[in-house]
Amino acid sequence: MSTSLMTDLYELTMLRAAREAGVADRRSVFEVFVRSLPAGRRYGVLAGTGRVLDAIADFRFGEAEIAHLRALGVLDPDTLDFLSGYRFSGTILGYEEGDLFFPTSPVLRVEGTFAEAVLLETVILSIINHDSSVASVGSRMVTSARGRPCIEMGGRRVHEEAAVAAARAAAIVGFAATSNLAASQRYGVPAAGTAAHAFTLLFDEEREAFAAQIAAQGPGTTLLVDTYDVEAAVRTGVELAGPHLGAVRLDSGDLVAQSRLVRGLLDELGAASTKITATSDLDEHRLEELASSPIDSFGIGTRLVTGGGHPAPGFVYKLVEREGADGLMHPVGKRSENKSTLGGAKRAFRLGAAGTARAELVLPSAAEIYEFERELMDELDRREASPLWTEATVRELQVPLVVDGVRVDRRSPAEQVAHARARHAASLAELGLDADAGPDGEVAIPTITDGRLAAAVLD
Amino acid sequence: MSTSLMTDLYELTMLRAAREAGVADRRSVFEVFVRSLPAGRRYGVLAGTGRVLDAIADFRFGEAEIAHLRALGVLDPDTLDFLSGYRFSGTILGYEEGDLFFPTSPVLRVEGTFAEAVLLETVILSIINHDSSVASVGSRMVTSARGRPCIEMGGRRVHEEAAVAAARAAAIVGFAATSNLAASQRYGVPAAGTAAHAFTLLFDEEREAFAAQIAAQGPGTTLLVDTYDVEAAVRTGVELAGPHLGAVRLDSGDLVAQSRLVRGLLDELGAASTKITATSDLDEHRLEELASSPIDSFGIGTRLVTGGGHPAPGFVYKLVEREGADGLMHPVGKRSENKSTLGGAKRAFRLGAAGTARAELVLPSAAEIYEFERELMDELDRREASPLWTEATVRELQVPLVVDGVRVDRRSPAEQVAHARARHAASLAELGLDADAGPDGEVAIPTITDGRLAAAVLD
Structure with a gap:
C-alpha cells in the first residue's frame, strides 16, 4: 500500500x-x-x-x-x-x-x-x-519492573494499526511478549495471553470455566481469578490443575494486598511454583509501588500504548x-x-x-x-x-x-x-x-x- | 487487508x-x-x-x-x-x-x-x-472556537494510520478541513494547508518565497509570517499579493498580542479582508483565551489527535x-x-x-x-x-x-x-x-x- x-x-x-x-x-x-x-x-x-x-x-x-x-x-x-x-x-x-x-x-x-x-x-x-x-515510556516500565517480565496488552486502547506498532516498540525496549497477534505475525514478537472475564461468565459455574481452560491448555495455563471471589477461585484453580498450575491473574482491587494473600494461599495449597501475574492500569509508578509485592509478571496496557501521559x-x-x-x-x-x-x-x-x-x-x-x-x-x-x-x-x-x-x-x-x-x-x-x-x-x-x-x- | x-x-x-x-x-x-x-x-x-x-x-x-x-x-x-x-x-x-x-x-x-x-x-x-x-475532545474545541473554522493538522504527531482516522473523527465533530491527504481521499474531508518554515528558508530571501507562493497559488493563499520578523513579513506579503491576500498564519509567540498587532497592520495596509489563522499547540482552553482575539481560523494538531489528555x-x-x-x-x-x-x-x-x-x-x-x-x-x-x-x-x-x-x-x-x-x-x-x-x-x-x-x- x-x-x-x-x-x-x-x-x-x-x-x-x-x-x-x-x-x-x-x-x-x-x-x-x-x-x-x-x-x-x-x-x-x-x-x-x-x-x-x-x-x-x-x-x-x-x-x-x-x-x-x-x-x-x-x-x-x-x-x-x-x-x-x-x-x-x-x-x-x-x-x-x-x-x-x-x-x-x-x-x-x-x-x-x-x-x-x-x-x-x-x-x-x-x-x-x-x-x-x-518506547520512551516502555523503557521506564521495564526498569521499574526490575527484571520481572512485562507483557504488552494495550492494543484495545489505541488505533488498531497503532496497536501493532506499539507492540513492536515495546519489544524494542525489553517487553517480553505482546497480546497482539498482528505484531507476532509481522515482527516476530512472542504472543502471550490469559483469559477474559467473559470466558468465566460464559459458563454456569466458574469451576466449569477453569476446568475447560485447563483441559484445552494444560495445567500450565494462567487462570483469571477475580471474576467473583479471588480466594475461592484460587482454591478451585489449584484443586483442578494441581500444584503445577502455571499462574493466576489479578485484574482489580488492591494488588499489593491481593498478591500477598494469593501468594500465601498458593503456598499453603502446595502450589509454590504457581506464578502471579497482575494487570489493571499499571504504569511505571504503580510498578514501583508493587516492587516488593510477590507478583511475577505484569500485563501493561493503556499507559504504555498511549505514551504514559x-x-x-x-x-x-x-x-x-x-x-x-x-x-x-x-x-x-x-x-x-x-x-x-x-x-x-x-x-x-x-x-x-x-x-x-x-x-x-x-x-x-x-x-x-x-x-x-x-x-x-x-x-x-x-x-x-x-x-x-x-x-x-x-x-x-x-x-x-x-x-x-x-x-x-x-x-x-x-x-x-x-x-x-x-x-x-x-x-x-x-x-x-x-x-x-x-x-x-x-x-x-x-x-x-x-x-x-x-x-x-x-x- | x-x-x-x-x-x-x-x-x-x-x-x-x-x-x-x-x-x-x-x-x-x-x-x-x-x-x-x-x-x-x-x-x-x-x-x-x-x-x-x-x-x-x-x-x-x-x-x-x-x-x-x-x-x-x-x-x-x-x-x-x-x-x-x-x-x-x-x-x-x-x-x-x-x-x-x-x-x-x-x-x-x-x-x-x-x-x-x-x-x-x-x-x-x-x-x-x-x-x-x-471526537470527544474535538467537539469541545469546535465549541470553544465559537463558529470560527477549525482545521485538523495533527497527523504528524500520531501513528500514520491513526492520523487518517483522527481526521475523520474531527470532521464528524465539526472540523472544517484536514491537512491529511489520505483522509481527503478516503473520507472526502476537505483538504487545507498553508506553507512551512522550510519553504521560506529554502529561498535566499523571504520576499522570494512569498513571491513564489503567490505566483503558484494566487493572492488568495495563506502566507506563514513568523519565520523571521512578523511585521516585516506582513508588509512584504501585502506588498506582493495586494490587498486581497487570502490570509497570514501565526505559529509562535504570544498569539493574543501578535494577532492584534497583525490585524491592525493589515487594516492599516488596506488589507481588511485578509484573514488571520493561528496554529501552535492549541486546545480548547487556549481557544477560550483567544476568544476575543482577531483570529479567523485555527489549525489544531497535537492536543486534538492525542485526545486532549x-x-x-x-x-x-x-x-x-x-x-x-x-x-x-x-x-x-x-x-x-x-x-x-x-x-x-x-x-x-x-x-x-x-x-x-x-x-x-x-x-x-x-x-x-x-x-x-x-x-x-x-x-x-x-x-x-x-x-x-x-x-x-x-x-x-x-x-x-x-x-x-x-x-x-x-x-x-x-x-x-x-x-x-x-x-x-x-x-x-x-x-x-x-x-x-x-x-x-x-x-x-x-x-x-x-x-x-x-x-x-x-x-
Whole structure:
C-alpha cells in the first residue's frame, strides 16, 4: 500500500511553488529532533526507524493517488508528472533504532533535493513520534519492573494499526511478549495471553470455566481469578490443575494486598511454583509501588500504548541546511519567538569512558567538528592513550540508513526488532541509572553543541 | 487487508477452550460502554462505528493468518478450521456515529454465538476508543472556537494510520478541513494547508518565497509570517499579493498580542479582508483565551489527535447476557472489586422535551423497559398529549447496524462522515450547553438505569 498520501497538503503545494520558482532541486538537509524532553524524563528512546524506511520505500504515487490529487485541483500537470515518477533518491543517516535521544539529538537526517525530501515530513514524523512515545515510556516500565517480565496488552486502547506498532516498540525496549497477534505475525514478537472475564461468565459455574481452560491448555495455563471471589477461585484453580498450575491473574482491587494473600494461599495449597501475574492500569509508578509485592509478571496496557501521559514526544522535521543561489550549502534556521532552530547539518556523538555515557555532543558545523577533533587529539596525547581510547570514548551516533536511494540494512522485520532491542539495552546500560531512584528525574546527560566544551566532560 | 489478527491471543485460546467444552455456540450479548467520563468532560462523542463495520467485514482468516496461528501452536486443527470459515453472522445494534455517550451508555451491542462475538473484542475497542477519544475532545474545541473554522493538522504527531482516522473523527465533530491527504481521499474531508518554515528558508530571501507562493497559488493563499520578523513579513506579503491576500498564519509567540498587532497592520495596509489563522499547540482552553482575539481560523494538531489528555476513553467490551445450560438467556456480570458490571442486554433512550436532552436512560432488562413504558403511558394520559409527544420526548438510541451478518447501512465512507456530523450537531444542540461557561464541567445529563425513575426527569 502506498504511503504517499500520509502527507499534509502543504508539502505538495510548497513543492509546486518551489518548482515554478526553480528552486525545488536545491540540495537540502532536513533533521528530525526534539527541542526538549517531557518533565521528569531522563531520556527518550528512538523507535520507528525501521518502519520509516519501509514507509519511504512505499512512498510512491500510483494512479489512485495521482487521480485524487488531480481532483483536488491544487497541483499543475507538471507537478503531477513529477509525483508519478517520484522515488526517494537521497541519503538518510540516523541514530540506530532503540538508541536514546536527548534534546536536539539529530535522530534522523534526510539529504536530497528539497523536492524529494520535503514530501517525507509527515510520514516520518508520524512514525517516529508514535513509536518513540511508546518506547520512551516502555523503557521506564521495564526498569521499574526490575527484571520481572512485562507483557504488552494495550492494543484495545489505541488505533488498531497503532496497536501493532506499539507492540513492536515495546519489544524494542525489553517487553517480553505482546497480546497482539498482528505484531507476532509481522515482527516476530512472542504472543502471550490469559483469559477474559467473559470466558468465566460464559459458563454456569466458574469451576466449569477453569476446568475447560485447563483441559484445552494444560495445567500450565494462567487462570483469571477475580471474576467473583479471588480466594475461592484460587482454591478451585489449584484443586483442578494441581500444584503445577502455571499462574493466576489479578485484574482489580488492591494488588499489593491481593498478591500477598494469593501468594500465601498458593503456598499453603502446595502450589509454590504457581506464578502471579497482575494487570489493571499499571504504569511505571504503580510498578514501583508493587516492587516488593510477590507478583511475577505484569500485563501493561493503556499507559504504555498511549505514551504514559506524553503521547507525542514533539519530534519536528526541520530544514537545517540548503544550497543557495551561489551553489554552496548554507545553514538555515527560523528565528520564530520561542521556537528558533539551530541551523547546519549536524553530527552527533555520545561521550564517556568505555561503557558509560556522559554527554550528547551535537555539532552543527564542520568548524565545530574540527574543534572537537582537535580537543580529542589533545586529550589522547595528554593521556598517552592508544587510539583505541577514542573509539571507546566517542561513539558516533548517526549511521547510514539509505545511501543514494538504496537502503543499507537488509534485516528482516523481526531482525530489526532484535537488533534495536540489543542497541537499547546497551545504550541504557551506558547511562548507569539507579533503578531504585524511581522513574522520574533530570535529563540524564547534557547536550553539548560546542566542540570546545567536550574536553570538560572527559576530564 | 484482513483485520482478523488485530486481535489479542486470548480471544482465540478462549474460543478453543469454549469449543472443547461445548459452550462456544451459546447465544451471547456483548456490550461496549465506558464506566465514567474523564474529569471535566460533560459528554463523550461516539466515533468509529463506520470503521468498525468495515473492520468486521474484513475480519476473515485467510491462508496467511491461519499459517501464522498454526505456527504459534496454541490452537488445534478443528479451531483453525472454524476460523478459516469465520464470518460474523450475528446482529449489531449501536448508537448512531456522532451521537453523545455518557457513563454506561451501551454504544454498541454485539449479539451472536460466543464464538463469533468474542473474537471481535480487540478490533472493536481499538477503533471505538481511538476515534471517540479524538471526537470527544474535538467537539469541545469546535465549541470553544465559537463558529470560527477549525482545521485538523495533527497527523504528524500520531501513528500514520491513526492520523487518517483522527481526521475523520474531527470532521464528524465539526472540523472544517484536514491537512491529511489520505483522509481527503478516503473520507472526502476537505483538504487545507498553508506553507512551512522550510519553504521560506529554502529561498535566499523571504520576499522570494512569498513571491513564489503567490505566483503558484494566487493572492488568495495563506502566507506563514513568523519565520523571521512578523511585521516585516506582513508588509512584504501585502506588498506582493495586494490587498486581497487570502490570509497570514501565526505559529509562535504570544498569539493574543501578535494577532492584534497583525490585524491592525493589515487594516492599516488596506488589507481588511485578509484573514488571520493561528496554529501552535492549541486546545480548547487556549481557544477560550483567544476568544476575543482577531483570529479567523485555527489549525489544531497535537492536543486534538492525542485526545486532549485523555487518549483512551476506557471503552470496554463485556459479556452481559448469554444462554445457559437451560437454553434460556441469563444476564451476567463480574463482581470484581472496583470493576463490577451491570448484566443484561440493554436498551437506551435519551429523554427530554423536543430538542432537549435531560437524561440518558439505560434499561438492563425487559422488566425495567416495561416499567418505563408504563410510566410513559401514564405521563401521556396525565398530559392529555398526543402520542407524538412520546416520539418527541423519547429517542431510542440504538439502531440496527448489522442484522444476521448483513450490514444495514450502505452509505459510502464520505456519506457516513456527513451523516455522523449531522447527528453530532443535533445531539450536541439538545444538551443546550452554554459555550461561555468554558469547556469543563459536570456530566451534562444523568444516566438512569431504573425505568420507574424516568418520570421524575420528565416533570
